Amino acid sequence: MAKILVLHTGGTIGMVSGPDGLMPAAGIVEGALERIKRNGTEIEVRTFEPLVDSAEIGPRHWNIIIDAVAAFEGAGVIVTHGTDTMSFSGAALAQALAGIGVPIVLCGAMHPLNTGGDAEGNLALALDIALGGRPGVWLAFAGRVLPAGGLVKHHSQQADAFRSIQQSQPAVPFRPLRFQDRQLAILTLSPGLSAPAVAAMLAELDGAVLRVFGAGTIMSDPVLESVLRAAVARGCRIRAVSQCESGGLLPGSYAAGAALWRAGCENGGEETPEAALIRLWLDLSR
Structure with missing residues (x-):
């Protein structure tokens, strides 16, 4: 039965x-x-x-x-x-x-x-x-x-x-994972969003998914780059994904995105924001 x-x-x-x-x-x-x-x-x-x-x-x-x-x-x-x-x-x-x-x-x-x-x-x-x-x-x-x-x-x-949306999932042996108590969030960049506002949000987090523009661009603001760099340096994991539903990120396509990678942000590729958040959460729970 x-x-x-x-x-x-x-x-x-x-x-x-x-x-x-x-x-x-x-x-x-x-x-x-x-x-x-x-x-x-x-x-x-x-x-x-x-x-x-x-x-x-x-x-x-x-x-x-x-x-x-x-x-x-x-x-x-x-x-x-x-x-x-x-x-x-x-x-x-x-x-x-x-x-x-x-x-x-x-x-x-x-x-x-x-x-x-x-x-x-x-x-x-x-x-x-x-x-x-x-x-x-x-x-x-x-x-x-x-x-x-x-x-x-x-x-x-x-x-x-x-x-x-198809997600990459390497073949692995079954070993169930659990979620630990961590502070994570999905943050969305928008025109006019100030670097201090981003800094204030990141200050409360262990990790963040950053929804950026198109194939991977952000505002050309050296203060914003410094904010991202400082958050990564203190151990806050930042994983970038596109605000577009499909297509993902292509680092190196636009100069306006170079600050992301200089600051140490991770490339979420074609991950959905939800999948990127879960990946960070499980990584931080190990």
């Missing part, structure tokens, strides 16, 4: 209407799984207590999922999750569980179960993928199966809300 573990963290998929809007409710996901369960399949559901809006998801929750996956012996794992931070959790699980030998399938919905929306289809697809045996971390959404390591939520309302 194939055994599937379902970790229900929360999110729209398991909500019902309340006096102030959608709210989590017990038993919704469990009931749906009972209706779609395949013959010869055993489904174990573990529910976060309390259920978590995806806006609250962070390293502590990722570690709970990683521990459950690492201890599980079965065909696959489904993680039901809100969509707003799905890209962060996808990157976190894809990197922390690299080399996993079973399918780990993220699943969420833009509309709750039992409302005639996308939830039932997404959950059924997730179950099929979890039983299918293809190792790795995936997202089952809107009739598609996407690699979870480079997810982008590109629409806040439509059912087909996600796409995936």
Whole structure:
């Protein structure tokens, strides 16, 4: 008998209407799984207590999922999750569980179960993928199966809300990683942003993903270069990625980007900001 573990963290998929809007409710996901369960399949559901809006998801929750996956012996794992931070959790699980030998399938919905929306289809697809045996971390959404390591939520309302940017993932033996308590953030450069403002933000961080312009340019400000250099010198890891969704960085293409590399910033290449953040977090957790 194939055994599937379902970790229900929360999110729209398991909500019902309340006096102030959608709210989590017990038993919704469990009931749906009972209706779609395949013959010869055993489904174990573990529910976060309390259920978590995806806006609250962070390293502590990722570690709970990683521990459950690492201890599980079965065909696959489904993680039901809100969509707003799905890209962060996808990157976190894809990197922390690299080399996993079973399918780990993220699943969420833009509309709750039992409302005639996308939830039932997404959950059924997730179950099929979890039983299918293809190792790795995936997202089952809107009739598609996407690699979870480079997810982008590109629409806040439509059912087909996600796409995936290919991320490099070297083959490694499975050794689950955990997240330690660190202060990291994604910072976005914008025209007119002052060097002192960047310095103030970096002063509070152990590491930062810096979203820069185009193929890798920043403002030609020697004070900004000094700020970046000083942060790196004190041990703050800074990983640069493009504000463009695809294409990545090309160091050396423009003189306006040379300050990044002189200051010691790392080249995130084609990484999504979420993937770059997770890479830094895991590096700083070793």
